[in-house]
Amino acid sequence: MLINGASRTAIWPDPNGEGVVILDQTRLPHVVAEVLLRDLADAARAIKDMLVRGAPLIGVTAAYGVALAMRADPSDAALGRAVEVLRATRPTAVNLAWALQRIGGFLQPMPEDLRRDAAFAFAKHLADKDIACNAAIGEHGLALIRAAAEKRGGAPVRILTHCNAGWLATVDWGTATAPVYKAQAAGIPLHVFVDETRPRNQGASLTAFELGQQRVPHTLIVDNAGGHLMQHGEIDLCIAGADRIAANGDVCNKIGTYLKALAAQDNDVPFYVAAPVSTLDPALAEGRQIPIEERAQEEVTFMPGLAANGEVISVRIAPQGTPARNPGFDVTPARLVSGIITEKGVVAASREALAGLA
Ligand code: MRU
Numbered sequence: 001m002l003i004n005g006a007s008r009t010a011i012w013p014d015p016n017g018e019g020v021v022i023l024d025q026t027r028l029p030h031v032v033a034e035v036l037l038r039d040l041a042d043a044a045r046a047i048k049d050m051l052v053r054g055a056p057l058i059g060v061t062a063a064y065g066v067a068l069a070m071r072a073d074p075s076d077a078a079l080g081r082a083v084e085v086l087r088a089t090r091p092t093a094v095n096l097a098w099a100l101q102r103i104g105g106f107l108q109p110m111p112e113d114l115r116r117d118a119a120f121a122f123a124k125h126l127a128d129k130d131i132a133c134n135a136a137i138g139e140h141g142l143a144l145i146r147a148a149a150e151k152r153g154g155a156p157v158r159i160l161t162h163c164n165a166g167w168l169a170t171v172d173w174g175t176a177t178a179p180v181y182k183a184q185a186a187g188i189p190l191h192v193f194v195d196e197t198r199p200r201n202q203g204a205s206l207t208a209f210e211l212g213q214q215r216v217p218h219t220l221i222v223d224n225a226g227g228h229l230m231q232h233g234e235i236d237l238c239i240a241g242a243d244r245i246a247a248n249g250d251v252c253n254k255i256g257t258y259l260k261a262l263a264a265q266d267n268d269v270p271f272y273v274a275a276p277v278s279t280l281d282p283a284l285a286e287g288r289q290i291p292i293e294e295r296a297q298e299e300v301t302f303m304p305g306l307a308a309n310g311e312v313i314s315v316r317i318a319p320q321g322t323p324a325r326n327p328g329f330d331v332t333p334a335r336l337v338s339g340i341i342t343e344k345g346v347v348a349a350s351r352e353a354l355a356g357l358a
Helices: 039-049 055-072 076-087 094-107 112-152 177-187 202-213 223-231 257-266 351-355
Strands: 011-013 020-023 036-038 157-161 190-195 216-221 236-239 245-246 251-254 271-274 302-306 312-316 329-332 339-342 345-347
Touching: 011 055, 011 112, 020 055, 036 039, 036 055, 039 055, 039 076, 055 076, 055 094, 055 112, 076 094, 094 112, 094 223, 112 157, 112 177, 112 236, 112 271, 112 339, 112 345, 157 177, 157 223, 177 190, 190 202, 190 223, 202 216, 216 223, 223 257, 236 257, 251 257, 257 329, 271 345
Parallel strands: 157 190, 157 236, 190 216, 236 271, 271 339
Antiparallel strands: 011 020, 020 036, 245 251, 251 329, 302 312, 339 345
């Protein structure tokens, strides 16, 4: 997708062979900064401190992290350590464990002297696969938007999305945004309502940024506005991403997703989830088994932003000493999900339908 008219991906191998390059998402939309990851510690820090975030991108970054570790030391011990260090960075998105399991299982039986090059090639393969999956999700989601457009009789299809399940959360295209970009390319008029997504404001900072760069018409709303818009017939469908989907179709995504799904059901607005098959966790029977990341209180009591002098600063918004809770994700029960848009097609959020994808 585009930044300032130039085609970009969210992660790429450094052309000089020095490592892997990412965009520092903690500085967007104010500063577009590239960061070179040179070793395992850099990759782990980038995930933990959320320079990269979003389930698919975390997985691909972790795979590159293993490759960086193999460059320094291709031994069994180093491979095991790299996998453990990266796995411990964030608990909720299953794509992280999925990618580590894939690359670890690929490298483990291999002679040590072949691991370095093979690891980079495998990480690149996962990145390319992510792009292809998201493009396919886009095509399947396009059919849903096309159907909504027919009902709208030429007026823009109004889509609500939560957090950033855009190209910055993946390698390219995004999951929830891929159908939007495909619909835009197909000439379907649409308008995206972007939840700000407190506390880290991924909607305001990242989704609004990427839609703006792509020239997709959009409006930023506070997290509490979605229900009101749905009650007034101003949303045609919701599309959210996912960090982990349990075997029964319960969907874990950024905190606040559940409330949007409840409001959608109460107002007969279809609520879709867009995610690659790698986001399914068939080992977990139900959503309540999904580990929910608890993040720092300061993300709630402080707010970052651009000061008048051009500096990015953090300001306190609660009284000193106010305690805060900060669960990063919530679980939307399968009964509230109209369908899951995967690279293999749109399927019901049910045990039977999801078992067919494995
Ligand atoms: O905490 P984050 O920013 O990593 O959370 C991201 C989300 O919840 C996304 O909606 C999800 O990962 C889907 S990404 C295509």
